[in-house]
Amino acid sequence: MEVLAILIPVSLFLGLLGLGAFFWTLRRGQYDDPEGDSRRILNSDYDDRPKRDDE
Amino acid sequence: MTEALRPPPSACPACAVVPAAVETATAATGARLLLSLPTIHCAGCIATVERDLAKHPGIRSARVNLTLKRVSVDAGPEVTAAALIERLGRLGYEAHELDPGVLSMTETDRQGRDLLMRVGVSGFAMMNIMILSIAVWAGAEDATRDLFHLISALIAIPTVAFAGQPFFRSAWSALRAGRLNMDGPIALALVLTVAISVYETMQSGHHAYFEAVVMLTFFLLIGRYLDHRARALARSAAQELAALEVPRAIRLRDGEEAEVPVADLAVGDLVRVRPGGRVPVDGVVTAGRSEVDRSLLTGETLPVVTAEGALVSAGEVNLTGPLTVRVTAAGRDSSLHRMADLVAAAESARTRYTTLADRAARAYAPTIPLLSLGAFAAWMWISGGDLRLSVNIAIATLIITCPCALGLAVPAVVTAASGRLFRKGLLIKDGTALERLAEVDTVVFDKTGTLTMGTPVPDNLDAHPEDALRVALALAEGSSHPLARALAEALRARGLSPAAVEDLREAPGYGVQGRWGGRDVRLGRAGWVGATHAATTGAYLSLGDETHSFTFTDALRPGAEDVVRGLQAQGKAVWLISGDVAPAVEAMARRLGIAHWQAGALPEDKAARIAALQAGGARVLMVGDGLNDTVALSAADVSISPASALDAARAASDMVLLGRDLAPIADALRIARLSTRRIRENFWQSGAYNAVFVPVALLGFCTPLWAALAMSVSSITVSLNALRLK
Numbered sequence: 001m002e003v004l005a006i007l008i009p010v011s012l013f014l015g016l017l018g019l020g021a022f023f024w025t026l027r028r029g030q031y032d033d034p035e036g037d038s039r040r041i042l043n044s045d046y047d048d049r050p051k052r053d054d055e
Numbered sequence: 056m057t058e059a060l061r062p063p064p065s066a067c068p069a070c071a072v073v074p075a076a077v078e079t080a081t082a083a084t085g086a087r088l089l090l091s092l093p094t095i096h097c098a099g100c101i102a103t104v105e106r107d108l109a110k111h112p113g114i115r116s117a118r119v120n121l122t123l124k125r126v127s128v129d130a131g132p133e134v135t136a137a138a139l140i141e142r143l144g145r146l147g148y149e150a151h152e153l154d155p156g157v158l159s160m161t162e163t164d165r166q167g168r169d170l171l172m173r174v175g176v177s178g179f180a181m182m183n184i185m186i187l188s189i190a191v192w193a194g195a196e197d198a199t200r201d202l203f204h205l206i207s208a209l210i211a212i213p214t215v216a217f218a219g220q221p222f223f224r225s226a227w228s229a230l231r232a233g234r235l236n237m238d239g240p241i242a243l244a245l246v247l248t249v250a251i252s253v254y255e256t257m258q259s260g261h262h263a264y265f266e267a268v269v270m271l272t273f274f275l276l277i278g279r280y281l282d283h284r285a286r287a288l289a290r291s292a293a294q295e296l297a298a299l300e301v302p303r304a305i306r307l308r309d310g311e312e313a314e315v316p317v318a319d320l321a322v323g324d325l326v327r328v329r330p331g332g333r334v335p336v337d338g339v340v341t342a343g344r345s346e347v348d349r350s351l352l353t354g355e356t357l358p359v360v361t362a363e364g365a366l367v368s369a370g371e372v373n374l375t376g377p378l379t380v381r382v383t384a385a386g387r388d389s390s391l392h393r394m395a396d397l398v399a400a401a402e403s404a405r406t407r408y409t410t411l412a413d414r415a416a417r418a419y420a421p422t423i424p425l426l427s428l429g430a431f432a433a434w435m436w437i438s439g440g441d442l443r444l445s446v447n448i449a450i451a452t453l454i455i456t457c458p459c460a461l462g463l464a465v466p467a468v469v470t471a472a473s474g475r476l477f478r479k480g481l482l483i484k485d486g487t488a489l490e491r492l493a494e495v496d497t498v499v500f501d502k503t504g505t506l507t508m509g510t511p512v513p514d515n516l517d518a519h520p521e522d523a524l525r526v527a528l529a530l531a532e533g534s535s536h537p538l539a540r541a542l543a544e545a546l547r548a549r550g551l552s553p554a555a556v557e558d559l560r561e562a563p564g565y566g567v568q569g570r571w572g573g574r575d576v577r578l579g580r581a582g583w584v585g586a587t588h589a590a591t592t593g594a595y596l597s598l599g600d601e602t603h604s605f606t607f608t609d610a611l612r613p614g615a616e617d618v619v620r621g622l623q624a625q626g627k628a629v630w631l632i633s634g635d636v637a638p639a640v641e642a643m644a645r646r647l648g649i650a651h652w653q654a655g656a657l658p659e660d661k662a663a664r665i666a667a668l669q670a671g672g673a674r675v676l677m678v679g680d681g682l683n684d685t686v687a688l689s690a691a692d693v694s695i696s697p698a699s700a701l702d703a704a705r706a707a708s709d710m711v712l713l714g715r716d717l718a719p720i721a722d723a724l725r726i727a728r729l730s731t732r733r734i735r736e737n738f739w740q741s742g743a744y745n746a747v748f749v750p751v752a753l754l755g756f757c758t759p760l761w762a763a764l765a766m767s768v769s770s771i772t773v774s775l776n777a778l779r780l781k
Binding site: 004008011012015016018019022023026027031032033034035036039040041042043044 | 097098101102119120121122123168171172175176179182183186187199202206210
């Protein structure tokens with residue numbers, strides 16, 4: 001049962017990591033256009049790298 | 056997305072002025088342009104629009120939002136919306152400028168994100184607690200169980216405190232107003248369950264309901280978010296439509312023209328109305344000669360000649376020559392506003408519709424606390440005063456009866472249905488419109504602009520020799536009169552080229568004249584040309600000695616025949632009520648196979664007819680576009696207007712048809728009936744779960760495992776049922 005002392009914090013930490021990632025995507029407005037995003041993958045233009053904010 | 060709708064014209068004058076002031080303030084910055092693109096629909100469109108706009112000088116970036124069908128452009132102040140609209144028009148995309156309304160846009164956005172964040176937090180907490188709970192259900196005992204409950208409590212308490220806020224807030228505001236809404240029992244269940252579970256954990260009890268509480272929050276928040284999104288979408292659409300027309304007028308003062316808001320005009324001012332422009336006020340023509348189109352006000356298809364001394368009303372469209380109008384009534388006294396007042400009166404007369412969700416909540420909300428209170432009392436009596444046992448059973452009842460699925464029942468269906476209708480080109484402005492539409496058994500159509508395109512099409516071109524047609528084309532192209540434009544377009548479509556007509560001149564209010572092969576040729580009104588007037592809408596051509604008459608009919612809107620046939624096949628009574636003259640209305644009714652029609656109807660007549668139908672027990676859907684329809688639109692049980700309709704008509708209707716095609720209306724009725732049936736089924740389903748699990752809880756057999764199972768299974772079946780909507 002001592003393993004729980006490690007496993008529970010680890011599982012909580014991983015969960016919080018996921019929650020943090022969710023907050024980040026939310027703040028970057030990645031849920032603003034679900035329809036458009038699902039279509040954009042069909043776009044034939046390829047980007048070499050992700051677009052940056054200052055561009 | 057903009058939060059508030061533009062206040063109705065009948066609201067206080069100060070309110071009407073303030074948003075206009077805000078509008079001009081934000082427009083001045085010019086850094087960000089927002090265009091509505093109603094026809095955009097695929098990945099190709101996104102790429103074309105974004106790539107093309109990026110080429111426009113001064114544009115830093117353009118991003119399409121397909122969900123909202125708009126593009127936001129980040130550009131320097133030198134870029135104008137008009138230039139972009141023209142550029143997109145060349146690509147084949149209809150575009151309209153929108154008022155960015157920066158402040159309120161972020162407001163709705165913030166609410167949506169806020170809800171989504173709470174959904175995320177409760178989802179995270181639910182999964183983590185569930186890991187621990189499964190261990191408890193699997194048989195963890197004593198110290199381990201207590202430890203797991205304790206960790207669950209540490210996660211659940213802050214989660215409920217944060218994610219449950221929308222329910223606490225809504226319950227509190229309802230209670231303060233002396234009402235009990237659905238959020239009351241929910242908030243009660245959340246707080247009590249957490250409190251009892253913490254107490255049980257302290258006492259190292261067997262059952263703690265942390266996962267149930269968090270799961271309840273999670274599912275209810277999903278319903279809340281769907282609801283919010285549907286409403287935000289509808290609201291932004293309504294706002295978008297309102298933002299299309301900005302009321303401005305050209306005021307003449309000391310011979311100088313200045314563009315001013317219509318609200319600033321006073322009686323006695325001189326206003327210039329250019330050809331193609333809408334008359335902004337009621338007034339008397341002091342200079343100029345033209346024809347005005349009254350179809351939006353009266354439904355008449357024939358333009359009316361207007362010269363010095365003639366009266367014009369706000370809302371009419373000036374067709375041929377420039378007019379100078381002396382204002383006799385502006386603002387609240389103009390006929391446009393009197394119409395708006397009638398609309399406001401009709402709207403307040405429309406009884407407030409009670410939705411299925413309202414009715415369910417009203418029946419359900421008091422039951423929940425009463426049932427668990429009853430369980431508590433009964434078990435106190437049975438167990439001879441065992442407080443802990445009775446409280447535990449009461450809590451189990453509370454959490455089992457809590458309407459997780461009920462919270463999803465309506466939003467899930469409405470989201471699915473409005474998504475389907477939006478793809479078909481029908482936009483729902485009012486949340487309850489679907490349910491009202493489902494009950495409709497009588498459909499009333501307006502004629503001009505609704506069943507017809509409102510644009511004339513020549514119908515006897517074959518009766519004329521080619522020479523005459525070529526001369527007519529040359530003359531017609533020299534005028535911007537709608538009949539001339541329609542004629543030119545039809546002739547061009549036949550592949551004809553214009554004849555060599557010289558000395559082309561337009562006589563405003565009469566027609567166009569020129570010289571062709573040594574002969575005077577004229578195209579225009581019968582009297583001016585020297586022809587005899589025909590019974591229908593017409594334009595007349597004289598070639599020196601001979602005359603020809605071109606007759607016009609109003610082109611049917613695509614899908615008009617299908618929609619009438621479709622509605623009749625569904626067993627609906629179809630009416631045609633128009634302000635136009637009897638022969639035109641009768642011809643249209645016969646062509647579409649409509650048995651009931653009424654011609655020459657004034658706005659009040661239309662509303663009276665609808666009231667008479669309603670008094671006979673009918674549920675009426677009104678489809679109309681004109682100012683003369685607005686009263687009828689708001690008097691009907693539910694109303695639809697095409698996107699080409701006047702601002703006021705769209706504002707008065709519950710749904711807006713985005714495309715030109717009328718066919719989605721028949722589909723909308725079918726989908727509305729189907730979705731109401733789904734909502735009912737959902738209520739029955741969640742009711743059935745309660746019928747099974749509530750006795751289990753009342754008898755004291757309910758464990759947290761049962762509660763979690765009942766809740767998730769019922770929520771999932773309800774959502775799946777909503778997705779069945781085809």
